[in-house]
Amino acid sequence: MAQAPGWLEIPAGHPFGLAALPYGSFTTARHAAEHRVGVAVGDQILDLSTAASRFLPGRADLFSSGSLDQLLGAGDAAWAQVRAEIGKWLTDEAYRDGIEDLLVPAAEAELRLPFTVADYVDFYASEHHASNIGRMFRPESEPLTPNWRHLPIGYHGRSGTVVVSGTEVRRPCGQVKPAGHVSPVFGPSARLDFEAELGFVVGTPSHLGEPVRASKFAEHVFGVCLVNDWSARDIQGWEYVPLGPFLGKSFATTVSPWVLPLAALEHARVRPPSRDAELLGYLAESDDWGFDIQFEVRLNGHLISRPPYATMYWSPAQMLAHMTVNGASLRTGDLYASGTVSGPERGQRGSLIELAWSGREPISLPDGTTRSWLEDGDQVDIAATAAGPGGSRIGLGQACGTIMSAESHPA
């Protein structure tokens, strides 16, 4: 056990050290109905709803609802103030007595959906992922559609089915059209997949009719979380022309319980890959950086992929600028995700359809079984760390889910 600066002991190298301080919502067994805002620190959670009422009473209303909604809407000055205060409480001996009893062992807490999701948008920002999918879904065409290098392609998903890590995911039923069939058939998806993504959580809203420039990214985006955009490839393949994915995606989207504020990612900023096409002005503004965030995807505990976020073609600020360039407004709680994070190497692919190449190259697990698609009972854990100060790594937590068998349902 190394001594962190100040009074609080945090194991050395812990992903939730003092440089991280992600926010979430939790309950405890003793107060199961009472949602509280918490900050993860080491293996403990600081009950921020109570801490703020003690030491930051002027901001206590930001945490009284037990979700992050009020903090998200409070704006970047409040975000900075609250983070600075928490850092002080956890290090300055003067606060020890008033804070130490508000630390709850993480193992005793139930983590909740951290904020109310307003609109959910999913992008398609990895060149490697989009190229792989294009090769598999449209083998007769160029892998990337002609628009891909000119704009970050995105679409709206279902915000009502965004669930927190740990929520079981029921295998969806739906229409699929097997090769060679004249008509579609109904049944449980046989091509269930995951997609490892980074999510951006909007705090400060914008006005309808007023585009948000890329340079305003840090004023509007509060932080990041992990996203698993579960996908039923067979349902998606039959439905998605011409209006895009719908039921192949809308059954569930898992997010990590911890939202890591942008302030924790200052050391993780990296230049995005060089662009092949000249960009239109609103996408070519200066604030163009990605993140050194390293994903790890585990299937039933076995590491199957390490997607590097730094390889993403479109930057977070470009996605924001594009999403609003038509005047669409932002609301507090909007969530936009990067799309599957896939690097150039096979071991860096962020979805099973890519790793097993649409079933043609099944992956092997240590128990001797293979997977082309997810089976009932399979557990997918998506974790990530970001570059922190002094070569350290900062944790983003995990987005986990286990597949339940399909509901029996009349075909």
Add this chain to the structure above:
Amino acid sequence: MAQAPGWLEIPAGHPFGLAALPYGSFTTARHAAEHRVGVAVGDQILDLSTAASRFLPGRADLFSSGSLDQLLGAGDAAWAQVRAEIGKWLTDEAYRDGIEDLLVPAAEAELRLPFTVADYVDFYASEHHASNIGRMFRPESEPLTPNWRHLPIGYHGRSGTVVVSGTEVRRPCGQVKPAGHVSPVFGPSARLDFEAELGFVVGTPSHLGEPVRASKFAEHVFGVCLVNDWSARDIQGWEYVPLGPFLGKSFATTVSPWVLPLAALEHARVRPPSRDAELLGYLAESDDWGFDIQFEVRLNGHLISRPPYATMYWSPAQMLAHMTVNGASLRTGDLYASGTVSGPERGQRGSLIELAWSGREPISLPDGTTRSWLEDGDQVDIAATAAGPGGSRIGLGQACGTIMSAESHPA
């Protein structure tokens, strides 16, 4: 002036007679910050927030927020009870003294967005519209994609930019790729369009993982409203492959201020057109009916189209069953729209792209001008009536919007 049954005078044939009683949210000049739930009756609005506290105190909490959210979530038994009570108040002389002073002239009220939109889904349920669009967007292919007759195609839209009738709509900017150009260009949309649609407002939520059968339609859907799914065809045409419409639609969606409960539509039920393909079980359940709802679209006051909702291929219950067959849950406030209502005749097309055939057959207006697309300052009014008792027509109100010029924005 004909005497309606009971004490309240309503002009004969008024679209908001006692058989309609749609719900909305309004403010008055005297109480501009105080949103109230109202019921339209004739040219007046009954202040339901106050009326319920007088005569239905056990349900007064359903109206205290000033939006329909609580009523929507209260379930079908409450919906029936409240409607029956309102009918009694407006006819039984015993309530006259306590109700008459709660009638606000509609001309003095400002109508608000009637409910908080949770998820917004847009379908594509008109065979005539989908065929017309297919012919224009994909002239080299069959007009209808192979999946069209097997499932009601839909996609998620942006709920945060759903606005109430009367809200001005700013012309969006975005990327378009003019024919013959190598690269896209940025600028105001030159192909701005409307889409006349019917919207279904979900009241009772459902559980994640549990499909909602078509036969449960009336338990979950509270009522209907009018929708204008404004569309920038040039932006949409460049962006929509492969993930569907995004910025071409997300800048604004206008809804009527009045939500007409399903109970008012009992006389409007009609059989949908016969289906050409055998349907899978979850779409072939018994509760398969459409609505005799007649739309009227006016451009700058001039009637340009009369789309008949009765010609829609996919029924409202089929859309609901499809949207949830993968286990996607419903939330109170979900809004799903039919897609453009277009009949088989030219004068029944519900969008300008169809009426003017993508600019090849501009429509003429009485002022001597023509339109291929909407111009700045153009006002689009979508109105509709449904078949009511005894050959009467019941009003759904209007969804209106005027086009503002594009924001100047760096390209």
